Amino acid sequence: MAASPHGAAPTTAGFQDCRNIWVQTLETLAEADPRIVAVVNDSVGSSKLNSFQKKFPDRLINVGIAEQVMVGVSAGLANGGRIPFVSAASCFITARALEQVKADIAYANFNVKLVGQSSGIAYGELGATHHSIEDLAWLRPLTNLAIIVPADAWETAEAVKWAAAHEGPVYLRLSRMPVPDLNIPNRVFRSGQAETVREGSDVTIIACGTTVHLAAGAADLLKAEGIAARVLNFSTINPLDEAALHAAAATGAIVTVEEASVRGGLGGAVAEFTSTNKPVPVERVGFPGFLPTGSTDWLFKEFGLSPEGIAAAAHRALARKA
Amino acid sequence: MLTIDKLPLIRDKALWMRRTAFTMVHKAQLGHPGGDFSAIDIMATLYFGVLNYDPKRPDWRERDRFVMSKGHATGALYSALCAAGYFPEEWLPTYMQPKSLLNGHPNRNYLPGVETNTGPLGHGFPVATGIAIAGQITGATYRTFVLTGDGEQQEGSNWEAAMVCGHRKLANLTLIIDRNRLQQGAGTEETSGLDPLDDKYRAFGFDVDEVNGHDHAALLALLSAAPGTKPRCVIANTTKGKGVSFMEGVASWHHGVPNAAQYEQAMKELV
Numbered sequence: 173m174a175a176s177p178h179g180a181a182p183t184t185a186g187f188q189d190c191r192n193i194w195v196q197t198l199e200t201l202a203e204a205d206p207r208i209v210a211v212v213n214d215s216v217g218s219s220k221l222n223s224f225q226k227k228f229p230d231r232l233i234n235v236g237i238a239e240q241v242m243v244g245v246s247a248g249l250a251n252g253g254r255i256p257f258v259s260a261a262s263c264f265i266t267a268r269a270l271e272q273v274k275a276d277i278a279y280a281n282f283n284v285k286l287v288g289q290s291s292g293i294a295y296g297e298l299g300a301t302h303h304s305i306e307d308l309a310w311l312r313p314l315t316n317l318a319i320i321v322p323a324d325a326w327e328t329a330e331a332v333k334w335a336a337a338h339e340g341p342v343y344l345r346l347s348r349m350p351v352p353d354l355n356i357p358n359r360v361f362r363s364g365q366a367e368t369v370r371e372g373s374d375v376t377i378i379a380c381g382t383t384v385h386l387a388a389g390a391a392d393l394l395k396a397e398g399i400a401a402r403v404l405n406f407s408t409i410n411p412l413d414e415a416a417l418h419a420a421a422a423t424g425a426i427v428t429v430e431e432a433s434v435r436g437g438l439g440g441a442v443a444e445f446t447s448t449n450k451p452v453p454v455e456r457v458g459f460p461g462f463l464p465t466g467s468t469d470w471l472f473k474e475f476g477l478s479p480e481g482i483a484a485a486a487h488r489a490l491a492r493k494a
Numbered sequence: 495m496l497t498i499d500k501l502p503l504i505r506d507k508a509l510w511m512r513r514t515a516f517t518m519v520h521k522a523q524l525g526h527p528g529g530d531f532s533a534i535d536i537m538a539t540l541y542f543g544v545l546n547y548d549p550k551r552p553d554w555r556e557r558d559r560f561v562m563s564k565g566h567a568t569g570a571l572y573s574a575l576c577a578a579g580y581f582p583e584e585w586l587p588t589y590m591q592p593k594s595l596l597n598g599h600p601n602r603n604y605l606p607g608v609e610t611n612t613g614p615l616g617h618g619f620p621v622a623t624g625i626a627i628a629g630q631i632t633g634a635t636y637r638t639f640v641l642t643g644d645g646e647q648q649e650g651s652n653w654e655a656a657m658v659c660g661h662r663k664l665a666n667l668t669l670i671i672d673r674n675r676l677q678q679g680a681g682t683e684e685t686s687g688l689d690p691l692d693d694k695y696r697a698f699g700f701d702v703d704e705v706n707g708h709d710h711a712a713l714l715a716l717l718s719a720a721p722g723t724k725p726r727c728v729i730a731n732t733t734k735g736k737g738v739s740f741m742e743g744v745a746s747w748h749h750g751v752p753n754a755a756q757y758e759q760a761m762k763e764l765v
Contacts, residue, residue: 209631230631236661241620241654247610248624252634253555256624271614272651276621280611281603 187350190328191289194346195220197332198257202228208336209233209249211258213242219259219289239264243272243286250282255336261295262288262304262345270310277341278314285335286343291321292382292431293459294348296468305459308409309436311343318363319409321345321430321438323384324353327407330361338363343410347431349382349468354405364408366416372400375486375493376420379429380406380438383457386472387429389479394486401486412441421450425489427457429482431472434458453492455485500543504710507577508538512737513764514576515569518589520757524598525590528747530569532674532707532732533641537574539713540639549579552606558636559625561609563618564643564672565599566749571608572596580607616649618642619669623655626667626725637721641670645677648686653698659725660699668717668726669700672707674734678748695727707732738763 202208202224209231210221216234225232233249235242239260246256258265265288266273277284288307295302311319320335320342322328328346335342354369369384370377370391379387384405391401402423404416420426426446428439439456446452457476464471472478476485511534519525537560541547545558562571568589576583581595588594595604599613610621622640629636642652659667671691675682682688692702701722705712707730716728734748735741738760741750752760 233627233631235654235658238654238657240616240651241623241658244617244620244651244655245624245627245658248621248626249628251559251609251621251625252628252632254628254631272617272620275611275614275617279601282610 186352188325189348189350190325190346191220191348193325193329194332195224197329199224199227201336207253207255209254209256211242211246211256213237213239213260215260239268240272243269244276246284247276247280247282250284255283257285257287259287259289262291262307263302266304266307266311274314278317281316282341283339284341288343288345290348291345292347293468293471297465300462305433308432308438312410312441316341317410318342321381321407321409323381323405323407324351326353327361334361334363347382351382352385354385364411364413366413367405369405370401370403372402373423374400375425375490376402376404376423377427377429377482378404378406378420378442382431383429383477386477386479387482390482393479393483406438409438409441412445417442417445421446421452424452425493426452426454427482427485427489428454429457432458434460453489455489457482457485500714501710504538504542507542508535509764511538511573511577514573514586516760518586519569520752521587522590523751525569525751526566526749527569528734528741529564529567529643531736532734533567533570533672535708535710536641536670536713536730537570539710539717541574541578543714544717556634556636559609559638561618561622561640562600563612563640564646565612568598568600571600575607581605615646616651619652620655622667623658626664629666630664638667639670641672644671644673644688645682647688656698663723664725665721665723668728670728670730672732673729674732676734676745679745691729700725700727702727704729704731708736
């Protein structure tokens with residue numbers, strides 16, 4: 173656990189910390205379904221579960237700072253007919269307990285919802301021990317584990333509701349970085365389906381989580397240059413929306429953007445798909461490895477997770493387009 | 495003494511399980527017979543003297559749970575589940591054959607009666623802890639039993655689970671440690687010593703009992719006793735390879751497999 177987790181990040185007007193909607197949604201679901209329980213590794217506060225604990229004291233299971241037993245216990249709770257939402261910093265729930273996630277949850281196929289909080293580089297200056305940029309790479313091969321990376325508050329709520337209703341293991345990758353609402357009219361959450369944020373056919377920008385609004389910003393910059401960039405909110409990493417990827421490849425150039433390592437995550441998945449089905453240039457925006465000390469905002473900009481950086485990657489992809 | 499009536503059945507089933515497990519291992523030329531044989535008397539006692547279950551309803555919510563944490567001992571587990579009626583004897587010769595439901599380590603999605611997937615050590619006890627917590631918070635009456643190896647106790651995840659069990663006073667959980675004092679290559683005490691295991695579990699908030707893990711009457715009395723106010727730890731002193739003269743106490747039978755002559759010899763002894 174982080175010895176002293178960051179407080180709420182400074183919010184830009186209209187930006188929201190999605191942890192609030194996560195816990196509001198969970199409480200609403202828990203009121204209706206007594207099977208829902210929360211399991212934590214002393215992460216009550218950082219998961220914003222204080223009010224859940226007050227409302228449902230018997231249904232908040234805090235195993236202490238012990239991630240292996242946290243995940244193992246959740247498999248047992250599912251065996252006993254509960255629906256556990258296991259909430260902990262994503263670096264610990266995935267890395268520290270990886271064998272439990274693999275064997276006890278995915279391989280055993282228990283109905284457990286793993287909720288990785290403060291994913292990516294939300295812990296900024298705390299450094300690589302607390303960053304979780306590798307999680308997508310090491311969870312993707314667990315093919316029956318649904319992986320959802322919501323892009324905004326609305327999608328966070330929908331993903332939590334979907335996870336509760338879905339029979340099977342889920343990894344919800346949540347952020348503490350405030351993000352704006354994508355403001356897409358008539359939205360319907362469909363797991364396994366990419367969502368079109370901007371229409372376009374010159375290049376496709378495939379993003380997830382905190383980077384989707386940045387990708388939309390990049391598309392706006394590109395539009396001013398006469399380039400029509402399609403932006404996809406690729407919130408489901410497992411299973412991949414192959415139809416959307418076929419259509420993306422048809423635009424002839426792809427940029428992937430994720431608050432994660434450029435190795436093995438969303439970018440890796442897209443590159444695997446295109447190399448097999450329709451090789452097109454794929455530029456992967458993300459993090460190269462262990463990162464230097466810096467705030468989350470600084471690291472985002474430094475490594476090109478910004479409208480300008482993503483637009484530059486689009487230019488690189490377009491330059492390589494056949 | 496109602497339980498005394500169960501002893502002949504337990505003895506018969508334990509013998510059948512030993513013969514069956516060794517036949518599976520001989521046919522597959524794969525398996526972990528040493529650890530199968532140290533555990534079989536414990537498991538025969540559980541399945542034919544203690545556990546409340548219905549093989550026709552493996553998902554029955556109020557069933558007692560048995561979690562096989564030493565998942566490599568599938569000779570013991572599969573022979574127990576077959577004897578208990580979870581699947582037909584015809585499945586046994588498929589042990590570890592291509593696409594068999596009888597994988598080298600148990601998979602609950604393949605076989606009814608398997609409570610969770612194990613194999614990597616130190617997984618079953620935490621999962622059993624979760625099962626017991628589910629019972630505790632819902633007021634369910636089922637009991638949860640988990641069997642670990644003794645070398646397995648070197649995995650730290652067990653001690654995370656022990657802290658949780660002690661803290662939550664999970665009286666509905668019984669941890670059984672198959673204390674054969676051997677891990678795959680050497681003795682536990684010369685590898686990374688476990689003693690005093692009883693004091694360790696007492697310190698973690700368990701009621702601790704030691705028992706001869708091959709004494710059906712003693713096992714039956716302990717394991718069928720009503721829960722107290724704390725989780726229970728039963729240290730079952732056993733002999734690896736118990737029941738076959740050339741295997742008893744020999745570490746190399748951890749995953750040794752018999753040749754034809756050894757198989758024949760074992761079958762002569764297991765009567």
